[in-house]
Amino acid sequence: MHRHLPSAVLAGSLAASLLLPAPAAHATHTASAPTPRTIAHSPALQEVDIAVTPEGITAPSVLRSGAITFHVRSADPAGSWIGLxxxxxxxxxxxxxxxxxxxxxxDPVTGGRAVARDAExxxxxxxxxxxxxxxxNxxxxxxxxVDFQDLGLPDLADRVRRVTVLPGRPAAASRPRAAGPTSRITLRDGGFDAPGVLTGPVRVVNRSRQHNEAMLMPVRPGTTLADLDSFFGAVDAGHDPGGSPFTGGPTGVVPLSPGRSAVLRTELPSGTYALVSWVRDLDSGRMFAARGMRALVTVQG
Incomplete structure (x- = not known):
């Protein structure tokens, strides 16, 4: 899993169908978490708002099985990493x-292996x-x-939200169908298979041998792969990298078990981003990013 790093190192904060029809379910969420404007609705999907504040997560407790879109908006200055x-x-x-x-x-190796045994x-x-x-799905x-950013808090267990998923599909809503993924990122043990330009929704598929993730982080102008390698090499060795190529925290898909996939939709500004994984290899304990699981991509809004 991740290892939290000081925010100063990352130059920003770093460190998962409704029983009622969709309109009634949305009434259970905080009004301050509107649906991102770039994300359309589909009658085949459940649309679930997840509102995060420093006090915790607001989310429905009952869903219906099938494809569920979790819209995450955070008012926490540290950001949020919400995983199911x-x-x-x-x-x-x-x-x-x-x-x-x-x-x-x-204890990223022994602890990470235990987590892999504990949960999908x-x-x-x-x-x-x-x-x-x-x-x-x-x-x-x-x-x-779970908000993985909450791990250091003493009331972590109280912040976790239990969700019961019942068989069946929610009632269809008369809304336009959401656009399907237009880009694909495949997570492999040796790196990412990803296009140089990401447009629209992105399907992220984990084909590596363990849980893994795909994070997009804005970088300073002129950042190169060599800069990323220098940074992650130092962090992996437990050294101070002496500066960060990143100008903000991560947006992306939190860890997926092997064989799982997710479709990511964001409101990230157009620009150059580092595509990285902060997960460590459960065999060696090394960061995947220090072993080549990093890339530079252009996000087009």
């Missing part, structure tokens, strides 16, 4: 959160200053929404 997880049979939330803290703290990770959206949405069962 399904605990394995016999695993308690207390055990999972304890292992998650180890994985994102000083369906992904979700990380947001910094721009809203984002992730569309996930969700089967019936019990899930938890």
């Amino acid at each position: 997880v399904r605990l394995r049979p016999g695993v308690s939330l207390k055990t999972y959160l304890a292992d998650l803290r180890r994985a994102m703290g000083d 990770m369906l992904g979700g959206a990380a947001v910094a200053h721009a809203p984002a949405a992730a569309t996930l 969700v089967a019936p069962g019990t899930y938890h929404l």
Whole structure:
């Protein structure tokens, strides 16, 4: 899993169908979290608003199985990394959160392996200053929404939101169909398969051997792959990189279990971004980004 880094290092904050029809479900969300304007609705999808503040997550507790789009908007200055997880049979939330803290703290290998055993990770959206949405395929069962940015807080368990997913589809809504993904990012053990230009919705598919992610981070003008390699090489070795190529926090898809996929929609401004993973290899303990899992891409709004 991730390892949190000081915000000064990242030059910004860094460190998953409704029982009622969609309109009634939206009434359960905070009014301060409107749907991002670039994201259309589809009668085949459930549209779920996730509002995050420093006090916690506001989200529905009951959903219907199928494709669910989680629209994430955060008022937390630190940003939010909202992931949907399904605990394995016999695993308690207390055990999972304890292992998650180890994985994102000083024991990334043993803790990360425990997390992989504890839960299936369906992904979700990380947001910094721009809203984002992730569309996930969700089967019936019990899930938890976790803000991975909350791991250092003593009331973490109280901040996690339990979600029950019932069989069946929500009532169809008379809204225009959302545009399908126009770009694709594939996560592999050796790096990303990604186009140089990302336009519209992006499908992110994890074909690596373990949980992994895809984060977009704005970079300083003139940043090169060599600059990214120097930064991640230093961080991976536990050294101060002496500066950061990034000008803001991450927006993207939080960790997906192998074989899982998500469709990402964002309101990121057009420009050059680093496509990176902050996840560590569960065999070696090294950051994937320090082993070539990084790229420079252009986002076109």
